[in-house]
């Protein structure tokens with residue numbers, strides 16, 4: 001936990017409120033003091049103290065305004081960091097499957113722009129409250145100076161309130177739509193950047209540019225509408241304010257002529273009428289508040305993504321890593337993409353998961369290490385259902401290596417060491433060596449201390465660092481989902497040999513595309529259209545043409561199909 005995980009609380013907002021209220025009250029006091037000063041001067045009285053007070057109030061208001069700006073910045077920064085951290089944490093702890101519908105660009109917009117707008121909400125709320133203090137205070141002061149002028153101003157205020165209400169209602173819908181379109185453009189842009197090489201090679205840059213910018217007219221229209229609403233609210237306010245001021249001056253003039261109001265009183269009354277009519281200025285904090293609330297709804301979506309609940313059990317000490325899939329069914333979009341029952345993998349064995357593209361290999365490996373829970377059935381490791389294990393037990397005993405690992409920032413050594421348990425530099429080097437990565441890591445400008453994001457690495461080299469991380473943290477179950485796909489056959493063989501000797505012994509579940517990799521495994525889980533077609537050693541399955549066809553080797557080694565090979569009961 002960092003301090004950003006803790007809410008900044010109400011204190012910053014209250015400080016903004018306090019300071020800006022003091023500034024507003026100072027502003028409200030000024031016309032009265034100025035009016036008294038003028039009356040004293042006209043009567044040739046001693047106005048020295050009142051003049052000094054007037055100047056002091058002016059300076060105080062300036063100081064309080066500056067302090068309000070500072071506190072607002074502090075409040076915004078604290079809340080933005082909090083909102084951003086929560087959204088980020090929610091995203092990282094979510095079931096990966098459930099975060100998938102939110103493309104990177106959309107997530108980026110929520111975590112940056114939306115978090116900033118949402119972080120401005122508390123200060124905007126305080127500013128909105130204070131934007132009402134000045135007009136209300138001015139109205140009260142005006143009533144004390146002259147109740148008739150106050151009554152005149154009061155009649156105009158409902159019209160201003162209606163203008164603001166309409167603004168808040170209309171702007172809310174536009175802001176939400178604007179934020180959605182903004183996120184859509186960001187998502188398209190990131191998607192295009194990810195495929196920059198393909199686009200360049202295919203010469204489709206113009207088509208892509210048009211695709212990314214397609215929502216721009218809608219964004220522009222929504223932006224224009226938002227500004228039009230804002231402008232209209234301000235303009236209506238701008239028309240109403242002078243009208244009210246003129247009416248107040250006229251009433252005040254009549255009161256002066258009747259001898260019921262002094263010249264200073266008229267000055268104060270006119271100024272108060274202007275301040276009271278300044279309620280239209282509330283449009284700005286009101287707009288920020290509406291925008292912030294919509295933005296917060298968008299960051300909350302990430303914050304509240306479903307998480308995997310963990311249990312309280314641990315695994316038996318020194319268990320061999322027996323894996324069992326019982327009545328497992330995974331459904332996606334109403335379609336069963338994996339159905340696996342009675343699949344038993346003896347602890348310590350290496351199992352190749354094979355099948356055509358889309359057969360369900362990744363889904364099977366995801367449920368086997370509980371990256372996602374099956375919709376039905378259970379997965380057991382050493383007899384314990386995975387969903388009953390604590391997070392720590394699960395993550396220290398199950399390691400994953402992926403086709404496209406994401407190793408984050410830091411140095412090469414730090415990236416490999418990152419994981420559930422601390423590692424010594426020696427252990428990091430051993431794991432890197434086992435993944436066949438030591439030679440190229442040593443050749444990097446600073447070796448193991450090279451910053452990973454700037455390290456000049458090929459896809460296969462980066463993949464091997466992912467393997468190294470998985471090897472370094474290998475528990476009793478190691479899952480490799482296409483994790484050697486970018487390696488040449490010789491390197492893959494060397495890695496496989498190292499895996500048997502230099503990495504902590506345990507059960508291996510390896511998605512394999514090459515017959516040689518399946519042949520090296522003790523067992524093969526053969527998947528077809530989401531079903532387990534057979535669990536048997538490769539040499540037995542190889543007799544079946546349909547199995548050979550998985551590797552595009554129908555014509556090779558044509559032997560009679562063995563009907564006896566089936567999924568184990």
Ligand SMILES: Nc1ncnc2c1ncn2[C@@H]1O[C@H](COP(=O)(O)OP(=O)(O)OP(=O)(O)O)[C@@H](O)[C@H]1O
Nearest residue numbers: 097332333337355356357358359360361362363364
């Ligand atoms: N989140 C999802 N929503 C909808 N369908 C999904 C989802 N995840 C997987 N599938 C579907 O499940 C099936 C199995 O997918 P999976 O990724 O396991 O295939 P695979 O055997 O690993 O394929 P490949 O070798 O091409 O990686 C596919 O038809 C895929 O479209």
